[in-house]
Amino acid sequence: GGPPFPNPNLMRPPAALTGPPGAIHPSPVEVYLQKHEVTATGGDVPAPFMTFEDTGFPPEILREIHVAGFTSPTPIQAQTWPIALQNRDIVAIAKTGSGKTLGYLIPAFVHLKRRRNNPQNGPTVLVLAPTRELATQIQDEALKFGRASRVSCTCLYGGAPKVHQLKELERGADIVVATPGRLNDILEMKRIDFRQVSLLVLDEADRMLDMGFEPQIRKIVNEIPPQRQTLMYTATWPKEVRKIAGDLLRNPVQVNIGNVDQLAANKSITQYVEVVPQMEKQRRLEQILRSQERGSKAIIFCSTKKLCDQLARSIGRSFGAAAIHGDKSQGERDWVLNQFRSGKTPILVATDVAARGLDIPDIRVVINYDFPTGIEDYVHRIGRTGRAGATGISYTFLSDQDWKYAPDLVKVLEGANQHVPPNVREMALRAGGRDRGGMNRFDLVEGDGSRTRWDSGGRGGMRDGAF
Ligand code: ADP
Numbered sequence: 001g002g003p004p005f006p007n008p009n010l011m012r013p014p015a016a017l018t019g020p021p022g023a024i025h026p027s028p029v030e031v032y033l034q035k036h037e038v039t040a041t042g043g044d045v046p047a048p049f050m051t052f053e054d055t056g057f058p059p060e061i062l063r064e065i066h067v068a069g070f071t072s073p074t075p076i077q078a079q080t081w082p083i084a085l086q087n088r089d090i091v092a093i094a095k096t097g098s099g100k101t102l103g104y105l106i107p108a109f110v111h112l113k114r115r116r117n118n119p120q121n122g123p124t125v126l127v128l129a130p131t132r133e134l135a136t137q138i139q140d141e142a143l144k145f146g147r148a149s150r151v152s153c154t155c156l157y158g159g160a161p162k163v164h165q166l167k168e169l170e171r172g173a174d175i176v177v178a179t180p181g182r183l184n185d186i187l188e189m190k191r192i193d194f195r196q197v198s199l200l201v202l203d204e205a206d207r208m209l210d211m212g213f214e215p216q217i218r219k220i221v222n223e224i225p226p227q228r229q230t231l232m233y234t235a236t237w238p239k240e241v242r243k244i245a246g247d248l249l250r251n252p253v254q255v256n257i258g259n260v261d262q263l264a265a266n267k268s269i270t271q272y273v274e275v276v277p278q279m280e281k282q283r284r285l286e287q288i289l290r291s292q293e294r295g296s297k298a299i300i301f302c303s304t305k306k307l308c309d310q311l312a313r314s315i316g317r318s319f320g321a322a323a324i325h326g327d328k329s330q331g332e333r334d335w336v337l338n339q340f341r342s343g344k345t346p347i348l349v350a351t352d353v354a355a356r357g358l359d360i361p362d363i364r365v366v367i368n369y370d371f372p373t374g375i376e377d378y379v380h381r382i383g384r385t386g387r388a389g390a391t392g393i394s395y396t397f398l399s400d401q402d403w404k405y406a407p408d409l410v411k412v413l414e415g416a417n418q419h420v421p422p423n424v425r426e427m428a429l430r431a432g433g434r435d436r437g438g439m440n441r442f443d444l445v446e447g448d449g450s451r452t453r454w455d456s457g458g459r460g461g462m463r464d465g466a467f
Pocket residue numbers: 070071072073074077095096097098099100101102359361387388
């Protein structure tokens with residue numbers, strides 16, 4: 001049969017994205033798109049849903065949104081929902097904390113409503129995500145917002161025995177959320193059937209590629225019927241991501257939120273950067289922690305698992321801290337995260353891999369004890385705070401070895417109107433002299449389909465390793 005509720009796109013007049021040349025009064029849509037830095041390319045892009053009423057979502061879904069207390073769609077939701085409802089492929093580039101999860105989950109619920117398959121014959125919707133923490137968060141969100149729509153959802157991830165996951169899978173699920181490694185294992189065991197999959201989501205595609213999941217992703221996607229809809233989300237738009245998007249998506253609409261050029265550092269985060277010698281980091285860390293309001297949540301990022309454990313132990317006594325990293329069992333990780341979420345342990349000491357994709361709503365402070373191995377990770381890390389409109393603070397320790405990141409860091413700081421300390425600027429200038437940095441990473445697809453090379457942002461010279 002036809003759709004169970006009126007498709008809003010059929011009821012709305014096709015809205016032009018831009019007014020006539022020389023228009024004096026921009027349309028409300030134009031004002032919205034400009035204000036939220038939304039750009040969409042790919043032909044016949046529908047107008048954004050600026051309010052929840054605009055969406056025409058079924059009442060049971062709107063009710064759950066209302067219960068959650070949300071007042072309006074986030075810009076990524078506003079622009080991608082109408083496109084997704086047209087069954088088109090999307091590649092969306094937006095910073096963390098922009099509401100991407102519901103950006104694809106709600107269209108997935110609508111998709112399920114339009115085509116009810118028997119979940120026992122395999123999932124209809126498949127979501128790939130980089131880490132188990134992120135995968136279980138997506139499942140939680142799917143179960144919460146899909147409750148009234150009676151959506152079933154199961155989760156497959158590594159680091160836990162397969163037995164239980166396989167049993168859940170046999171019981172059947174409309175949506176399967178999985179990390180690529182575990183899903184590929186289960187696929188090779190022939191314990192999952194993809195014949196019904198008609199909506200594929202790749203969440204945090206850039207992270208999945210960073211983590212080396214490309215072969216698994218390709219094997220999985222090869223098993224999915226080609227007449228599917230594919231939605232891909234990424235925080236960054238480097239060459240590798242563009243390549244896989246080109247291979248897996250069909251005539252996608254590309255949606256950018258914010259200035260990708262400036263690596264989308266969230267302007268509601270106050271970023272402090274200081275040059276701190278290795279020997280003085282711990283003392284400075286304790287000073288910062290003492291200056292925070294008691295009990296406010298903080299994440300400290302370090303480069304090694306060992307340092308995570310050491311730091312958690314030494315600051316734990318005075319401040320309440322726990323470590324999370326790849327050597328911990330799933331049970332330990334769950335426990336630590338719960339303690340952190342509930343506020344019983346207000347400080348989390350983490351490696352990048354462990355913290356990837358975590359959505360913990362009220363993190364006040366992010367501390368980069370060690371600088372990450374790339375500017376994208378810097379933006380990702382500080383993106384743990386300042387989520388969903390809250391304000392946040394980040395402190396970053398830069399030691400002399402980190403000079404090569406200084407030019408990119410200065411760009412990110414300037415892009416977000418942050419103070420650049422003179423010694424950091426000087427470090428950047430010196431690094432610029434040694435390495436003018438391969439900074440051309442973002443090829444943005446323009447409205448006319450041509451590509452523009454953006455001469456900014458990027459990893460500086462770290463990849464060419466000449467110095
Ligand atoms: P991303 O995947 O882009 O990093 P998430 O999907 O994890 O972001 O969303 C970040 C937070 O914003 C979550 O806590 C989520 O519940 C919340 N959120 C999602 N949509 C809305 C909305 N329309 N209004 C307010 N908050 C929202």
